Amino acid sequence: EPEVTQTPSHQVTQMGQEVILRCVPISNHLYFYWYRQILGQKVEFLVSFYNNEISEKSEIFDDQFSVERPDGSNFTLKIRSTKLEDSAMYFCASREYQGNTIYFGEGSWLTVV
Amino acid sequence: GENVEQHPSTLSVQEGDSAVIKCTYSDSASNYFPWYKQELGKRPQLIIDIRSNVGEKKDQRIAVTLNKTAKHFSLHITETQPEDSAVYFCAPSSSASKIIFGSGTRLSIRP
Numbered sequence: 001e002p003e004v005t006q007t008p009s010h011q012v013t014q015m016g017q018e019v020i021l022r023c024v025p026i027s028n029h030l031y032f033y034w035y036r037q038i039l040g041q042k043v044e045f046l047v048s049f050y051n052n053e054i055s056e057k058s059e060i061f062d063d064q065f066s067v068e069r070p071d072g073s074n075f076t077l078k079i080r081s082t083k084l085e086d087s088a089m090y091f092c093a094s095r096e097y098q099g100n101t102i103y104f105g106e107g108s109w110l111t112v113v
Numbered sequence: 114g115e116n117v118e119q120h121p122s123t124l125s126v127q128e129g130d131s132a133v134i135k136c137t138y139s140d141s142a143s144n145y146f147p148w149y150k151q152e153l154g155k156r157p158q159l160i161i162d163i164r165s166n167v168g169e170k171k172d173q174r175i176a177v178t179l180n181k182t183a184k185h186f187s188l189h190i191t192e193t194q195p196e197d198s199a200v201y202f203c204a205p206s207s208s209a210s211k212i213i214f215g216s217g218t219r220l221s222i223r224p
Contacts, residue, residue: 031210041217042202042215043157043214044214045211045212045213048209055210091156091157100145100147101147102212106156
């Protein structure tokens with residue numbers, strides 16, 4: 001069964017450093033998402049992406065965040081200058097154009113020290 | 114979507130008993146109503162969903178009921194088992210662009 005894959009599974013970074021989290025959505029999916037989950041808390045919407053542009057973004061997704069689809073398969077989330085409070089699990093997700101179900105990757109656990 | 118609330122935030126039931134979790138939403142345009150299960154350290158995974166033209170859907174021990182007039186839908190788990198212990202999230206939506214999750218319900222099954 002096709003899956004959303006994410007790399008790295010875990011990254012530790014110094015405060016102020018740039019981080020890029022990578023995702024390969026399911027191949028025939030057209031909507032892509034990034035969500036964040038701070039330990040023990042809810043799954044928070046960050047951004048959605050369709051047709052090579054951002055569709056929606058939340059208040060969390062400020063100027064230090066950006067997303068890109070650099071080629072036909074990857075979908076990346078960049079955090080320009082990490083802060084301690086960016087420590088969280090970041091989930092990538094995708095869905096078909098006609099479907100409703102979103103499929104999550106296994107997540108990238110980011111620790112900012 | 115938009116404003117999404119779940120109740121209760123935590124729920125403990127005896128193994129074999131039923132559990133009910135309710136999700137209330139504010140966006141009257143919502144037309145898709147899924148429930149996700151997240152086990153400890155894992156990703157959220159869809160367990161059941163319902164669309165706005167249906168009032169109830171059942172899949173073995175789990176069911177979802179929808180009340181569009183009152184803008185809420187509920188997850189029902191019968192004959193609970195230890196493996197049902199997890200956090201459950203609702204995520205009602207009206208568009209593909211913005212899918213907001215509820216705050217989650219931590220379900221514990223007591224042996």
